Amino acid sequence: MPTEDIRASLGLRPVINVSGTMTSLGASIVVPEAIAAMTAILPQFVEINDLQRKASAVIARLTGGEAGFVTASCSAGISLAVAGAMTGADLLAIEKLPDVTPERNEVLVQMGHVVSYGAPVDQAIRLAGGKVVLIGQATSAHRYHMENAINEKTAAAVYVVSHHVVDYGLLKLTEFVEIAHAKGVPVIVDAASEYDLRIFLEQGADIVLYSGHKFLGGPTSGIVAGKKDLVRNAFLQNMGIGRGMKAGKESVFGVMAALEAWEKRDHDGIRAREAGYLQLWRETLEGRPGVTALIEPDPTDNPLDRMRVIICEQQAHITAWDLAEALARGTPPIIVRDHEIEHRHFYLDPCNLHPGQEAIVARRLADELDKAAASNEIIATPLENRSRHRFDSALRWPD
Numbered sequence: 349m350p351t352e353d354i355r356a357s358l359g360l361r362p363v364i365n366v367s368g369t370m371t372s373l374g375a376s377i378v379v380p381e382a383i384a385a386m387t388a389i390l391p392q393f394v395e396i397n398d399l400q401r402k403a404s405a406v407i408a409r410l411t412g413g414e415a416g417f418v419t420a421s422c423s424a425g426i427s428l429a430v431a432g433a434m435t436g437a438d439l440l441a442i443e444k445l446p447d448v449t450p451e452r453n454e455v456l457v458q459m460g461h462v463v464s465y466g467a468p469v470d471q472a473i474r475l476a477g478g479k480v481v482l483i484g485q486a487t488s489a490h491r492y493h494m495e496n497a498i499n500e501k502t503a504a505a506v507y508v509v510s511h512h513v514v515d516y517g518l519l520k521l522t523e524f525v526e527i528a529h530a531k532g533v534p535v536i537v538d539a540a541s542e543y544d545l546r547i548f549l550e551q552g553a554d555i556v557l558y559s560g561h562k563f564l565g566g567p568t569s570g571i572v573a574g575k576k577d578l579v580r581n582a583f584l585q586n587m588g589i590g591r592g593m594k595a596g597k598e599s600v601f602g603v604m605a606a607l608e609a610w611e612k613r614d615h616d617g618i619r620a621r622e623a624g625y626l627q628l629w630r631e632t633l634e635g636r637p638g639v640t641a642l643i644e645p646d647p648t649d650n651p652l653d654r655m656r657v658i659i660c661e662q663q664a665h666i667t668a669w670d671l672a673e674a675l676a677r678g679t680p681p682i683i684v685r686d687h688e689i690e691h692r693h694f695y696l697d698p699c700n701l702h703p704g705q706e707a708i709v710a711r712r713l714a715d716e717l718d719k720a721a722a723s724n725e726i727i728a729t730p731l732e733n734r735s736r737h738r739f740d741s742a743l744r745w746p747d
């Protein structure tokens with residue numbers, strides 16, 4: 349934990365993040381190596397394309413790709429990779445985007461992959477001038493859907509790896525790649541939140557995109573990696589739509605440091621520490637009426653377990669969403685992973701805690717559940733209120 353908490357002097361709430369890597373909470377704890385790298389380079393001038401060449405070498409070494417570069421975000425990476433697939437190295441075409449001439453701008457995506465990571469996947473494609481062509485239905489995509497969707501206007505195919513996507517009935521990456529490559533279409537993989545830096549290129553992807561600020565613990569940024577010519581064509585977009593998505597010297601160097609730290613990170617030690625947190629929370633919740641605590645693996649096989657906390661409101665005297673809300677409102681605020689809350693459960697994600705915070709989480713959970721248990725009435729606000737008021741605060745911003 350930092351000795352001095354800057355948040356108090358800013359008048360910001362000292363939130364504890366048990367929700368995972370959330371952009372809305374500041375993504376992740378940046379590793380000391382990346383902080384040191386950013387501090388070291390900020391006062392210096394560099395030739396930025398040369399710095400990106402150095403980044404390319406580090407990205408290539410860690411991903412097994414031929415080249416790579418750093419951009420503003422994974423979302424930016426999707427736009428730049430799609431743009432590169434449409435323009436090639438044509439500098440005039442790059443300047444004209446998002447207008448596309450001649451029109452070879454169709455981008456295939458399985459319908460079950462068109463999700464929101466806080467913004468729509470398809471918008472990142474449209475932003476580059478791409479025209480999204482949906483394959484299949486939400487829970488079903490087959491070879492014939494994709495084969496028939498490919499024509500002379502097809503520029504690329506985008507594949508999303510995420511807990512957000514539909515996890516059954518869709519084309520696996522290897523099959524998706526095989527169908528695309530049979531017709532000369534490059535495959536772009538959005539792997540923003542995936543720990544495995546090599547597997548998607550190994551499975552045949554031409555470009556893979558990662559977030560620098562999620563599991564890697566780097567600055568806010570995106571990593572583009574893959575085939576040299578396609579990565580270069582995406583990089584050239586910095587003279588076009590990529591200008592507004594650029595990464596500064598500190599982000600480029602910060603990501604290089606985060607990648608090298610990742611290589612040396614004590615992954616087993618971290619896993620063991622997180623297992624200890626989960627065990628503590630299990631002990632805290634065990635035996636409480638209406639509370640079931642399950643330890644579950646990550647849905648996309650990242651080496652990470654989370655705790656699913658299932659709440660039966662009749663016995664616990666509070667609904668899952670009211671409990672999540674109470675945890676978020678209290679002191680200190682505990683933000684849980686609540687995207688499936690209508691199923692009457694939330695998750696506790698141990699990956700973004702400073703040592704010691706696990707005990708605060710346990711205490712706050714116990715306090716809120718004790719309070720609910722002592723209440724004569726069941727604390728149950730209608731779930732509809734939550735969705736109705738979801739964007740109220742954002743719509744009032746900055747007030």
Ligand SMILES: *Cc1c(COP(=O)(O)O)cnc(C)c1O
Nearest residue numbers: 421422423465510538540541559
């Ligand atoms: C987080 C996420 C993104 C966006 O990443 P940023 O780097 O924050 O732009 C894109 N796709 C998926 C699947 C994500 O989880």
